[in-house]
Amino acid sequence: LFLESSQDEHEPKKPITFTGSTNQVSHLADVFSSITTINTQALMVISLKGINIYAEYNHILNAHLTIDPSLFSTYNIYSEDDGPTPTSLSDLESQELRLGIDVSLIAESFSAAATTGSKGGNAASGSTNVSAANNNDNVVCYITYNGEGHPLIIEFEDRLMNEKIEFLTFYLDIRYPYDPNEIEDEEQYDLIVNPSEIHFEVILRSDVFTNLLQDLQQINTVDLYIFVSNKYRNLGEKPGQPSRNYNRVAFMDNQLNFISKGAIGHLKLLFPNHKVMLEKLDIFKKNQSDEMIQTQSSLITCYNFTNFIKIFKAVKLSSKCKIMKDLSGILSVQLLCKNPKLPNYAGTLITFNMLEISTVTDEFGTDDLTELSLNNIFDDDF
Known part of the structure; x- marks a missing residue:
């Protein structure tokens, strides 16, 4: 009466983890801050092609931020079984991590870290300039996300301090018009240029x-x-x-x-x-x-x-x-x-x-x- 089900059909998807590090803290502080004028809540999409952040305002205005992986010193997306060096790269190319974030809080944390790093570097050199845009990027940033249900962990480290911040992640019910795998729907309207x-x-x-x-x-x-x-x-x-x-x-x-x-x-x-x-x-x-x-x-x-x-x-x-x-x-x-x-x-x-x-x-x-x-x-x- 019953057909034997395949174990593969019911096998849960392997959780995917993202880890990355960079010392370009001031640049990230600037670009994150530039889209907070649209909305404080945004959709973050992490894939092997980079980090994308999408925010929209009343369906009449949206912003799309694309950060290339080359900005990072290390940039890894892997499943728990594969480790940092995935055994099946082709499978991961079609996978991505999506999470809702408060981009304004993240921008503020990067700005504070950049300013703190600038103060530390200027103190050593005797300078009084504390502009985040002019700092020596002596702060290293580590970003970790372990998948759905986990916080986005951002850690800032320099020779004077080590700060670890966990940001709440959530499901954001918005349509992502830049999704290459999205099936075209004539009734669905996307606010992007044709x-x-x-x-x-x-x-x-x-x-x-x-x-x-x-x-x-x-x-x-x-x-x-x-x-x-x-x-x-x-x-x-x-x-x-x-x-x-x-x-x-x-x-x-x-x-x-x-x-x-x-x-x-x-x-x-x-x-x-x-x-x-x-x-x-x-x-x-x-x-x-x-x-x-x-x-x-x-x-x-x-x-x-x-x-x-x-x-x-x-x-x-x-x-x-x-x-x-x-x-x-x-x-x-x-x-x-x-x-x-x-x-x-x-x-x-x-x-x-x-x-x-x-x-x-x-x-x-x-x-x-x-x-x-x-x-x-x-x-x-x-």
């Missing part, structure tokens, strides 16, 4: 972008409009007013402008279009075959600045920034954060995704009339 429907793509220097965001914040911006254009123009031609002299030299006029709307009205900030500052600006459209192709055009998109400014900490930390928007209205800001103390380190990647609040056609018209409508707001040439 790479096959990129509307525009911009690469720019983060230090200039940081100063621009500071200016936008100081003037109490409520709504932020981003205007991009790569139209060909003739020398001496005013934007939005086609020249009647067709014998002039034509050039591609790349423009990236940030327009603030607030209590004082509209204010326009122009991002420098020098190649060193604005490395890339591409605009795409669909052709008759529904394929995305490059085009010369202008477009504008709008965002709630209270949400947009949440990227500020990460922008200030990064060296290069890529901004992309797809046809569905999702904006992606990708930030590459280098570590000057590890020249060979590829960098930590922080990605923010957010929804635009409107198509702004009601205020600025269609794409063809966007530039002319903006010119009517400002007296100067756009």
Whole structure:
């Protein structure tokens, strides 16, 4: 009457353990802190490819932090039976550890350890500078996680102290849109950019972008409009007013402008279009075959600045920034954060995704009339 069950079917999965160590405490303190503006609770995913931390805010904004294993001196994922050197590496490549964490508490612990290490190093050298960003990273950090039901253990050690902290882990009921094994569901909406429907793509220097965001914040911006254009123009031609002299030299006029709307009205900030500052600006459209192709055009998109400014900490930390928007209205800001103390380190990647609040056609018209409508707001040439 009953079929004999296979022991393999009911054999419990071997618990997986993660251990890692690094002396790049100040860098981890900075990157952890940069995403706490999104949410204090986050999902941590540990795999052989690195550590990923994902946080979201009200399903309209999320952050994804990717830390490469090369930042660590030791980085091991293994089952209890295999030990630190797994016998079946292919099996572990498809496995991962997922845990809910309070990323703000972890960021605070790393910041405190970095500052303490800096004080210890400066005391020996006679310096009074206690900035975490300038310390000698004389603190070594050990991270251990023994799987579901166990705390995340982080231990800081230097020549003066040894501190062991156990952080509570929990189940976090959020969808992880970066899961490569997730089955696609047409009814499920993920707040990430569709790479096959990129509307525009911009690469720019983060230090200039940081100063621009500071200016936008100081003037109490409520709504932020981003205007991009790569139209060909003739020398001496005013934007939005086609020249009647067709014998002039034509050039591609790349423009990236940030327009603030607030209590004082509209204010326009122009991002420098020098190649060193604005490395890339591409605009795409669909052709008759529904394929995305490059085009010369202008477009504008709008965002709630209270949400947009949440990227500020990460922008200030990064060296290069890529901004992309797809046809569905999702904006992606990708930030590459280098570590000057590890020249060979590829960098930590922080990605923010957010929804635009409107198509702004009601205020600025269609794409063809966007530039002319903006010119009517400002007296100067756009």
